[in-house]
Amino acid sequence: MYNRITQLFERQRSSILSIFFTAGFPELNSTARIIYALEQNGVDLIEVGIPYSDPLADGPVIQETSTVALRNGMTIDTLFHQLDELSSEVHVPLILMGYLNPVLQYGMERFCQRAAKCGVSGVILPDLPLDEYEGLYRQHFEGNNLKFIFLVTPATSTDRIRRIDSISSGFIYAVSSSSTTGKEDGFSSSQVEYLERLKSMRLRNPLMVGFGIHSPETLRHAFTHVHGAIIGSAYLKCLQNNPDVAEATRTFFERLGYAGIRKSIS
Amino acid sequence: MTSYQPNARGYYGSFGGAYIPEMLHRNIEELQANYLKIINSEAFQKEFASLLADYVGRPTPLFLARNLSEKYKARIYLKREDLCHTGAHKLNNVVGQVLLAQRLGKRHIIAETGAGQHGVATATVCALMGLRCTVFMGAKDIQRQQPNVLRMKMLGADVIAANSGSQTLKDATNEAIRYWINHPDETHYVIGSTIGPHPYPDMVARFQSVISYEIREQLLAKEGCESPNYVIACVGGGSNAAGAFYHFLSDSRVKLIGAEAAGEGIETGKTAATLTIGSEGIIHGCRTLLMQTPDGQIEEAHSVSAGLDYPGVGPLHAFLCRSQRARYYPITDAEALNAAFELSRTEGIIPALESAHALALLPKIGFEPDDIVVVNLSGRGDKDLETYRGHFLREFTCL
Numbered sequence: 001m002y003n004r005i006t007q008l009f010e011r012q013r014s015s016i017l018s019i020f021f022t023a024g025f026p027e028l029n030s031t032a033r034i035i036y037a038l039e040q041n042g043v044d045l046i047e048v049g050i051p052y053s054d055p056l057a058d059g060p061v062i063q064e065t066s067t068v069a070l071r072n073g074m075t076i077d078t079l080f081h082q083l084d085e086l087s088s089e090v091h092v093p094l095i096l097m098g099y100l101n102p103v104l105q106y107g108m109e110r111f112c113q114r115a116a117k118c119g120v121s122g123v124i125l126p127d128l129p130l131d132e133y134e135g136l137y138r139q140h141f142e143g144n145n146l147k148f149i150f151l152v153t154p155a156t157s158t159d160r161i162r163r164i165d166s167i168s169s170g171f172i173y174a175v176s177s178s179s180t181t182g183k184e185d186g187f188s189s190s191q192v193e194y195l196e197r198l199k200s201m202r203l204r205n206p207l208m209v210g211f212g213i214h215s216p217e218t219l220r221h222a223f224t225h226v227h228g229a230i231i232g233s234a235y236l237k238c239l240q241n242n243p244d245v246a247e248a249t250r251t252f253f254e255r256l257g258y259a260g261i262r263k264s265i266s
Numbered sequence: 267m268t269s270y271q272p273n274a275r276g277y278y279g280s281f282g283g284a285y286i287p288e289m290l291h292r293n294i295e296e297l298q299a300n301y302l303k304i305i306n307s308e309a310f311q312k313e314f315a316s317l318l319a320d321y322v323g324r325p326t327p328l329f330l331a332r333n334l335s336e337k338y339k340a341r342i343y344l345k346r347e348d349l350c351h352t353g354a355h356k357l358n359n360v361v362g363q364v365l366l367a368q369r370l371g372k373r374h375i376i377a378e379t380g381a382g383q384h385g386v387a388t389a390t391v392c393a394l395m396g397l398r399c400t401v402f403m404g405a406k407d408i409q410r411q412q413p414n415v416l417r418m419k420m421l422g423a424d425v426i427a428a429n430s431g432s433q434t435l436k437d438a439t440n441e442a443i444r445y446w447i448n449h450p451d452e453t454h455y456v457i458g459s460t461i462g463p464h465p466y467p468d469m470v471a472r473f474q475s476v477i478s479y480e481i482r483e484q485l486l487a488k489e490g491c492e493s494p495n496y497v498i499a500c501v502g503g504g505s506n507a508a509g510a511f512y513h514f515l516s517d518s519r520v521k522l523i524g525a526e527a528a529g530e531g532i533e534t535g536k537t538a539a540t541l542t543i544g545s546e547g548i549i550h551g552c553r554t555l556l557m558q559t560p561d562g563q564i565e566e567a568h569s570v571s572a573g574l575d576y577p578g579v580g581p582l583h584a585f586l587c588r589s590q591r592a593r594y595y596p597i598t599d600a601e602a603l604n605a606a607f608e609l610s611r612t613e614g615i616i617p618a619l620e621s622a623h624a625l626a627l628l629p630k631i632g633f634e635p636d637d638i639v640v641v642n643l644s645g646r647g648d649k650d651l652e653t654y655r656g657h658f659l660r661e662f663t664c665l
Contacts, residue, residue, distance in 0.1 A: 053431070053563040054549070056443050057287040063430060075561045100285060101548040105562030126287040127548065131275070151288040155450065160291070178289055179448045 001145045004093035004121040005170040008044060009206045009227070015265045016228025017219075017258065018045035018208060019235050020097065022065040023082075024074025025051070026243045031082040034239075037249035039092045042258070045208075047124065047230065048083075050076060050098030057126055059182030061233040065240070076106045080114050087119035095149065095170075097124040112140040122147035122170045130167060138167075149173050154194045158201070165203040174198055174209045174226065182233030183212045187221045195225035216257040223265050231256075268589065270515035270582070276464020279588065281555075281581035284463035285548045289447045293455075294463050296370065301465045304369050305362070305472060317361050318476060321394070322351050324358075326477075328484035328640070333612040340633035343494070344615070344643045345481055347506065354618065354645030355474060355506045356387040360456055362473035364391045367454035374398045374449070377456045378442040380407055380435035380502070381573035381620065382414025383645055384458030389423035399423040402441040404434040407572045414649050432566035435502075435576045439550050459503025460580030463551030467508075467580050474509025481640055482513055489638055496631070498523045499642040500623040501541070501594060502574035504583040506644035511592065521593070523631070524583065525623040527569035528596030536568035539596040540579040541587045549578035555587070570599035570653060571619035573645075601626040603657045606647060618645030619653060 008016070021034050031048070038046055051069035055062055076098075083094070096115055103111050103125060115123065123146055128137070133148065141148045147170030152161050155178060165172060176191055177183065198207055209222045210230030222229035235252055242248035253259070276282045276298075284294055304310055318324040327346045335342045347355035360377075367375060375392050377399070379385030385401040392399035401418055405427040408415055418425050431437040439461075446455045460467040460474075482492040497514055499507035501524040514520040529537035537543065537557075544555035549564060557565040557577040567577040586592035597605075606622035609615050617625060621644045633639060647654065 054436070054440055056440055056550075057289060057447060059444075067430075070563060099548075101558070101564070102562035104547060105558065105560065127285045127551075129283065129285060132283075153288050153291075155292040156288060157292075175289060178450050180289075180444050183448075 003145055003147060005045070005147050008093055009171065012044065013206070014227060015223045015262050016044045016208065018047055018228060018230040019043050020047040020049055020230060020232030021236060021239070022049040022051055022062060022069050023079050024069030024072045025065040025236070026068065026239055028072040028074060028078070029082070030245055031079065032086050033245040034249070035086060035090055037246050039090060041249055041253045043092060044228070045095060046092050047095045047097045047232070048079070050079065050096060050102060052099040052102055055099060057180055059180040059233060061182045061236050061240070065236050076102060076111070080118050083118035083120065090119070093121040094119060095122040095124060096120055100125050100127045108137050109140045112144040112146055116144035116146060120146065122149055124149045124173060126151055130163065134167060151175050152198070153178060154191070161198070161201065161203070165205055168205050171206040171208050171227070172203060173230065174207050176209050176211045176213070179211060181211055184214050185212060187218055192221070192225060199226060216261060219256060219258070220261050223261065268591070270591070272464065272468050276468065278581050278585035281553055281584040282464055282467060283553050284551060285553065286463050286551045287447070290443070290450070293446065293450050298465050300370065301366065301469050304366050305469070310365060310369070314362055314365055318358065322357050322361060323349060324476065325480040325484070326350060328481060328488065330488070331613050334609070334628065337612070338628045338633060339635050340637040340639050342628065342639045342641065344613070344641050345477060345510065347477065347642060347644045348615070348617065348621070348646035352383070352387050352390050353648065354383040354387070355477060355509060356384045356458060357390065358476055358509065359458065359470050359473040359505060360384070360387040360391045363454070363456045363469070364395055364397065367456070368395065370454065372452060372454035374400070374453045375456055376400045376402070376442050376445055376453055377458060378402045378435065378438040379458065380404070380438070380575055381571065381618070382407065382411040382418070382649060383573060385423070385425070386414050386417045386421070388456050389418040389421035392423065393421045400445070401425050402428050402438040402445070404428045404432070404438045406433040407435065407438070410653070411572055411649055434567070434572065436564065436567070443550070459505040460508045460582055461503040461550055461552065461578060467552065467582055470505050471508040471512060471582060474505050475512035477506070477509035477642060478511060478513035481510065485638065491638070493517050493519045494640045495637040496521045496523055496633070496639040497642070498525065498624050498627055498639065500525045500574060500620050500644060501579060501583055502527065502538070502576050502620065503578070504580035506642055508580060508582055510640070510642040511586070515591065522586065522591065523627060524592055524594040525597045525627050526579070526594055527571055527574035527623055528598045529568040529570070531598055532596050537596070538567035538569040538574050538576060540577060541583065541594040542596045544579070552581050554578055554581040554584040571602065571623065573618070573620040574623065595627060595630065597623040597626045603654070606650070606654065607658060615643070616647035617643055618647050619650045621645055
């Protein structure tokens with residue numbers, strides 16, 4: 001069955017860029033403007049963050065944007081309505097990323113049906129255990145043609161990576177280091193080793209690296225070692241500094257040197 | 267017969283489990299794979315028992331409160347956890363977890379704290395064992411529990427203010443988890459209550475189970491019967507109640523009663539009565555009952571007692587509540603304050619505000635004259651004197 005994430009990776013095997021943003025930030029109705037701006041700047045994948053009151057795996061930037069988004073009144077239902085309106089105009093695959101509890105309250109099956117209806121192609125729920133996904137929820141994702149993307153970290157054992165690879169679909173989200181989101185430490189030799197180790201495992205899923213990608217240098221590193229990179233906090237910081245979405249997005253990609261990096265690698 | 271032990275994946279019925287991001291998987295898996303093996307080893311048991319006896323000061327007395335007994339027409343005993351070193355039951359769990367962390371090769375201990383009792387207990391054991399200690403505490407709780415902040419600092423711990431969210435226990439827990447994600451190799455996170463991902467709820471309950479173990483032995487000596495009619499304890503996350511209930515869970519003769527913090531009242535929106543008004547969901551890595559909006563956002567809890575100011579509850583209590591093995595009642599701030607004052611004047615014991623919630627149930631239950639009632643007096647009230655002074659200015663005019 002036709003899925004935009006599958007199509008993307010069939011078409012393109014390197015330098016894939018995914019951008020994460022918190023839905024409802026800076027304003028409740030920024031969602032469409034942000035998605036258009038990202039698509040115009042050549043982004044390959046977009047992760048739409050569902051804001052949560054207690055984002056355990058996130059650093060200060062995503063915590064702050066989530067707090068603002070919730071204060072602005074963002075809910076899963078509102079987000080689906082916003083996505084309904086732009087589904088016919090957007091061609092970049094959309095992924096919903098959030099924490100498990102709000103989705104459980106919405107109802108997992110209903111969430112999957114609704115996501116599929118407004119054109120979403122995949123879902124990431126970092127605190128949903130593998131067993132529970134397999135035993136209870138996998139059917140709802142597969143039944144609605146949604147990819148479900150799991151995370152691996154430098155501490156994930158080889159056996160577990162194999163198991164995650166067998167269950168995950170779309171791609172595997174390789175967390176770059178043991179950290180919450182938004183760290184700006186740069187790439188260490190052990191991180192390079194970790195990405196090369198993942199690559200050498202010849203997994204069935206493509207690999208996208210995230211957490212700590214924030215500069216031309218870190219992006220170049222990511223593109224050199226795996227299929228693509230995910231940026232969240234660094235982009236949200238630009239939106240925090242400039243509420244004009246189009247302008248902030250343009251500035252962000254200029255500073256990132258995205259066009260040049262992409263050209264030089266491909 | 268119903269089992270009150272969690273299954274291999276940490277579930278009590280449908281509550282429990284481990285809902286954690288992949289970044290914590292290795293640490294949690296390491297604990298799951300090793301905790302029972304370590305805790306049940308002879309060497310561990312010996313060292314744990316010796317520290318409980320000579321350092322914590324166990325067994326704590328089981329005191330027949332004659333004045334309260336006369337007033338409420340039953341035989342009312344107080345299990346004096348307030349007489350533990352550092353002033354609360356929290357030390358039992360910390361001693362156990364730090365011994366376990368040492369065996370896992372961890373050199374840095376982190377903890378969250380609400381009222382500061384768990385933070386003080388953790389700082390204390392780390393000082394004893396020569397381990398680095400970092401305690402996360404809500405900025406609001408730092409303000410209202412100053413004496414405990416000073417104690418932690420004197421004991422050599424770093425106290426880090428959690429400025430996010432409601433700036434109370436929930437947010438301190440978030441910050442501790444985030445720190446653990448960022449420093450997984452050298453750090454053990456000592457959770458202070460029967461909450462968190464499996465194996466924490468079971469591990470903490472086991473370390474606290476010494477409370478009910480002693481109650482049984484002491485009752486046998488004093489009353490010739492090891493089963494009381496009632497065990498009453500306060501419940502925030504639920505560690506002192508889990509410890510006081512533990513060895514009576516399968517003894518259907520014993521009625522188990524929990525007091526949770528109603529705050530200003532369960533109808534006011536300013537409450538922490540999770541078992542009364544909560545619904546099923548995920549908080550801090552486990553499936554349990556919690557206070558949340560219809561959209562699944564966790565709500566802020568409110569209680570005069572920092573130790574009960576938590577929007578979730580341990581999965582064991584969610585299960586005991588759902589299966590009706592235990593009954594839980596909401597107690598308002600005002601009822602708890604009055605109970606604290608009553609115990610001070612009738613028995614000469616100033617209780618912690620948390621424990622005062624359990625005492626406030628005494629007039630509400632309706633005992634038979636022969637009933638044997640054990641109230642778990644989980645902590646002493648020194649840390650709460652400022653709050654008590656604020657509410658009882660009339661009585662304290664001499665101060």
